[in-house]
Amino acid sequence: MRSLILETATRFLAPLLILFSLFLLSRGHHESGGGFAGGLLASIAFALHLFASDPKAGREVLPVDPHVLIGAGLLVAFVSGAIPLFGGLPLFTGLWIPPASGTTPHYGSPLLFDIGVYLVVAGITVLILHTTAEE
Amino acid sequence: MAVTRASGAAAPVPPWVRAVPLIPLALFIAFAARIASVASGAVWTFSAPWAPSLGLALTFRLDGLALLFALLITGVGVLITAFATSYLAGDPRLGRFQLFLLLFMGSMLGVTTADNAILLFIFWELTSISSFLLIGFDHQRKEARDAALEALLVTSGGGLALLAGLVMLGRAGGSFEISEIASVSGHPLYMPIVVTVALGCFTKSAQTPFHFWLPSAMEAPTPVSAYLHSATMVKAGVYLLARLAPALGGTATWTLLLGITGGVTMLTGSFLALRARDLKRILAYSTVAALGMLVLLLGVGTREAAVAAVLFLLAHALYKASLFLMAGTIEYDAGSRNVDELGGLGRAMPLAAVVTGVGALGLAGFGPILAFIAKETMLGSLLAAPTGAIAVTALLLASAMLTAVAVTIGWRLFWGESLRAPSGGAIRESKSLIAAPLLLAIASVAFAIVPAWAAAIVAPAASSVTGVWAALELHLWHGPGMPLLLSAGSLLGGLAIHFGLRRFDLAAATEGFVSRGPQRWYGWSITALVDGSARFSRLLQSGYLRSYVKIILVTVIALVASTMVKSGIAPTRQDWDEVRFHEVVIALVIMMAALVAVRSESRLGAVAALGVVGYGVALMFITFSAPDLAMTQFLVETLMVILFVQVIYHLPRFVRISPARTRAIDACISIAVGAIMTVFVIIAANESVPNDAARFFAEASYREAYGRNMVNVILVDFRALDTAGEITVLAIAAVGVYALLKIRGEAPGT
Numbered sequence: 001m002r003s004l005i006l007e008t009a010t011r012f013l014a015p016l017l018i019l020f021s022l023f024l025l026s027r028g029h030h031e032s033g034g035g036f037a038g039g040l041l042a043s044i045a046f047a048l049h050l051f052a053s054d055p056k057a058g059r060e061v062l063p064v065d066p067h068v069l070i071g072a073g074l075l076v077a078f079v080s081g082a083i084p085l086f087g088g089l090p091l092f093t094g095l096w097i098p099p100a101s102g103t104t105p106h107y108g109s110p111l112l113f114d115i116g117v118y119l120v121v122a123g124i125t126v127l128i129l130h131t132t133a134e135e
Numbered sequence: 136m137a138v139t140r141a142s143g144a145a146a147p148v149p150p151w152v153r154a155v156p157l158i159p160l161a162l163f164i165a166f167a168a169r170i171a172s173v174a175s176g177a178v179w180t181f182s183a184p185w186a187p188s189l190g191l192a193l194t195f196r197l198d199g200l201a202l203l204f205a206l207l208i209t210g211v212g213v214l215i216t217a218f219a220t221s222y223l224a225g226d227p228r229l230g231r232f233q234l235f236l237l238l239f240m241g242s243m244l245g246v247t248t249a250d251n252a253i254l255l256f257i258f259w260e261l262t263s264i265s266s267f268l269l270i271g272f273d274h275q276r277k278e279a280r281d282a283a284l285e286a287l288l289v290t291s292g293g294g295l296a297l298l299a300g301l302v303m304l305g306r307a308g309g310s311f312e313i314s315e316i317a318s319v320s321g322h323p324l325y326m327p328i329v330v331t332v333a334l335g336c337f338t339k340s341a342q343t344p345f346h347f348w349l350p351s352a353m354e355a356p357t358p359v360s361a362y363l364h365s366a367t368m369v370k371a372g373v374y375l376l377a378r379l380a381p382a383l384g385g386t387a388t389w390t391l392l393l394g395i396t397g398g399v400t401m402l403t404g405s406f407l408a409l410r411a412r413d414l415k416r417i418l419a420y421s422t423v424a425a426l427g428m429l430v431l432l433l434g435v436g437t438r439e440a441a442v443a444a445v446l447f448l449l450a451h452a453l454y455k456a457s458l459f460l461m462a463g464t465i466e467y468d469a470g471s472r473n474v475d476e477l478g479g480l481g482r483a484m485p486l487a488a489v490v491t492g493v494g495a496l497g498l499a500g501f502g503p504i505l506a507f508i509a510k511e512t513m514l515g516s517l518l519a520a521p522t523g524a525i526a527v528t529a530l531l532l533a534s535a536m537l538t539a540v541a542v543t544i545g546w547r548l549f550w551g552e553s554l555r556a557p558s559g560g561a562i563r564e565s566k567s568l569i570a571a572p573l574l575l576a577i578a579s580v581a582f583a584i585v586p587a588w589a590a591a592i593v594a595p596a597a598s599s600v601t602g603v604w605a606a607l608e609l610h611l612w613h614g615p616g617m618p619l620l621l622s623a624g625s626l627l628g629g630l631a632i633h634f635g636l637r638r639f640d641l642a643a644a645t646e647g648f649v650s651r652g653p654q655r656w657y658g659w660s661i662t663a664l665v666d667g668s669a670r671f672s673r674l675l676q677s678g679y680l681r682s683y684v685k686i687i688l689v690t691v692i693a694l695v696a697s698t699m700v701k702s703g704i705a706p707t708r709q710d711w712d713e714v715r716f717h718e719v720v721i722a723l724v725i726m727m728a729a730l731v732a733v734r735s736e737s738r739l740g741a742v743a744a745l746g747v748v749g750y751g752v753a754l755m756f757i758t759f760s761a762p763d764l765a766m767t768q769f770l771v772e773t774l775m776v777i778l779f780v781q782v783i784y785h786l787p788r789f790v791r792i793s794p795a796r797t798r799a800i801d802a803c804i805s806i807a808v809g810a811i812m813t814v815f816v817i818i819a820a821n822e823s824v825p826n827d828a829a830r831f832f833a834e835a836s837y838r839e840a841y842g843r844n845m846v847n848v849i850l851v852d853f854r855a856l857d858t859a860g861e862i863t864v865l866a867i868a869a870v871g872v873y874a875l876l877k878i879r880g881e882a883p884g885t
Binding site: 028029030031032033034035036037040041043044047051067070071073074077078081091092094096104105108110111113114116117120121123124125127128129131132133 | 771781842877
């Protein structure tokens with residue numbers, strides 16, 4: 001059963017949801033949000049697409065295998081934690097790139113870690129959604 | 136036959152495997168080069184930090200006792216690996232076999248040279264593991280697997296006791312370096328230390344009532360039996376008792392415990408050797424007897440006894456390893472290991488007859504070989520000991536029984552008649568197999584003819600045991616005296632037993648008694664262990680999600696309620712007043728939705744109602760100013776509904792399967808959890824304890840981590856390691872879910 005309205009709406013809504021999830025991820029350090037919530041929201045975008053089309057198309061809209069997302073996320077998260085080791089600092093010490101202006105840095109290893117969390121959460125949820133949809 | 140000979144199609148063994156004996160040979164030469172310096176009192180030590188915060192260091196120490204063992208391990212190791220190269224010639228598993236042997240050799244060298252008690256324990260366990268691998272080498276046979284497991288369970292069970300003992304010893308002695316520990320006999324922990332350490336040593340060295348694993352271990356290929364189960368590993372327990380004698384010995388407890396255990400083991404072993412018919416089992420039981428003698432001698436505590444113990448240890452390793460290898464050779468050539476089926480092999484195997492004969496002399500402790508000197512020294516030291524009379528009597532009795540065994544092995548197999556049908560076919564002697572036992576026999580004789588060589592190794596080793604340095608002189612011929620007289624007596628007794636048994640079936644006569652022994656207790660305890668674990672698992676792991684949830688909730692009720700009752704906290708009037716009106720409304724909505732979910736006749740209705748419960752909880756989070764939690768909760772609830780909708784057509788029919796009684800119990804549990812948590816939260820929300828953690832995070836999250844969202848800063852920075860662990864768990868769980876769904880999808884016919 002396909003709904004034209006849902007399909008059309010999804011075409012606009014899903015990218016917006018992904019965008020919003022990235023926004024949540026990026027603002028997480030100061031406002032409500034973060035990798036976990038962002039990852040969940042991203043997977044909801046894919047769920048929406050899944051409902052609007054069929055399982056096969058739902059899977060094809062994501063260019064990579066969700067397994068890869070999970071692995072990449074774990075890799076990013078652990079690499080971000082391991083970087084300080086090279087400087088002789090303890091595991092998972094937050095490292096920041098000094099800001100061009102002002103005193104608050106924006107980019108650092110905690111952000112990288114949050115990106116890892118985002119990827120893992122999104123990957124897991126999409127994986128489960130796709131697998132159950134195929135049943 | 137323990138090792139199936141390879142068929143012609145087997146893959147060839149790479150040539151480097153033939154070079155394996157060179158490794159122990161190089162080590163042997165390196166250790167032998169130190170004999171002179173160690174004999175002059177020098178001690179070689181090596182130390183490197185390992186885990187300093189735990190008091191762990193990689194300390195090794197080569198003194199007289201360690202050197203004796205190191206020479207035995209590497210020297211016998213050369214011959215065993217060389218023997219195995221011929222014994223398993225053409226077998227594709229030779230490489231693996233040699234690897235296991237080397238693994239064992241390294242562990243055993245570690246046991247005997249480690250000075251740190253914990254390090255020693257680690258090597259000790261490694262010898263158990265390599266022994267497991269070697270006994271179970273022929274892993275396609277159930278007997279081999281069972282025997283491997285039996286040896287592992289018995290020795291590692293004792294190993295646990297040993298670990299406790301070593302930790303207590305380290306505490307009591309003030310150091311984990313064994314060489315730094317003075318006598319702890321006055322310490323309040325002395326008794327538990329002795330008992331636990333002795334338990335570890337007795338299981339490892341097959342003392343009664345743990346002796347049963349050693350004969351079972353004869354399932355191993357013959358080189359293993361010769362190496363691990365006669366010359367080296369089983370002596371690890373004896374080694375540790377000797378090593379700890381300065382710290383633990385010299386008390387009545389020590390003497391009694393070791394004396395009685397050793398004496399009983401000695402008699403048990405020699406008696407069982409007498410009634411066994413399998414050549415390897417006979418040798419295994421005689422090894423048990425020899426281990427008993429060693430433990431008995433270590434219990435005595437005099438210098439003569441220590442010398443006798445060390446001397447006998449060396450002599451025994453030489454003759455017993457050679458006998459074991461001969462057992463393997465005889466089986467290889469004559470096709471049987473049953474002494475009743477063998478006889479008159481001397482004509483076909485003259486060299487084997489000589490080598491076995493020398494070994495049998497060692498078993499009897501008579502003739503121009505080192506074992507004779509050892510036996511004389513043993514008798515002399517026991518005669519001089521305070522309560523030696525009982526020990527001497529027991530030793531003579533055991534010795535007589537072993538002599539009877541020696542006559543069977545050394546004489547009847549080669550020059551006597553077979554008791555049953557003789558093994559058919561022409562027997563050809565394998566010369567390549569005899570080389571190793573021949574060398575051992577030559578060493579046995581050479582040490583006896585030039586006792587000064589033996590003295591150079593034995594004297595420093597005995598000094599390590601007694602803790603006092605002293606010179607030693609050994610002679611093959613002591614002149615007529617009490618020891619020689621007693622020795623002759625045991626020899627005559629042995630001959631009498633041997634000929635007496637020709638007309639008496641000892642095995643049948645004592646079967647009823649022996650079959651009730653410790654082997655049977657082991658079987659019972661293993662059965663009980665397996666049944667008990669199965670029952671326990673069934674109780675806890677029912678496989679139903681509902682029972683897991685039930686167990687968790689009941690535990691929560693019990694813990695929270697009991698704590699609240701014990702500490703007497705109850706919500707005050709003021710606490711209740713703090714509850715705001717809109718909170719009550721949200722709570723009521725959640726409760727209604729929960730009720731709908733329970734009562735719903737359709738699954739979709741129940742799912743929707745559960746969604747309302749979730750959104751209600753998220754609203755509650757917002758009222759308590761936790762927007763992050765609320766946002767995540769909303770998203771999770773949404774996803775839950777999506778997932779439910781996806782799988783709803785695949786779920787079984789929505790019916791009530793539980794009887795009314797179960798549902799009533801479930802309702803009670805649910806209401807209790809809800810009520811208790813409500814009361815708990817109301818108390819906790821108004822508790823104004825000074826919360827340092829909250830203040831720290833509030834202040835530090837922006838100053839140190841440059842983030843204003845405290846929750847997120849904690850997640851990705853302060854407690855990032857926890858989060859990393861959580862996402863790893865999530866990923867593993869997802870892979871599990873994926874696999875379960877896929878397997879179900881792909882299973883044929885479902």
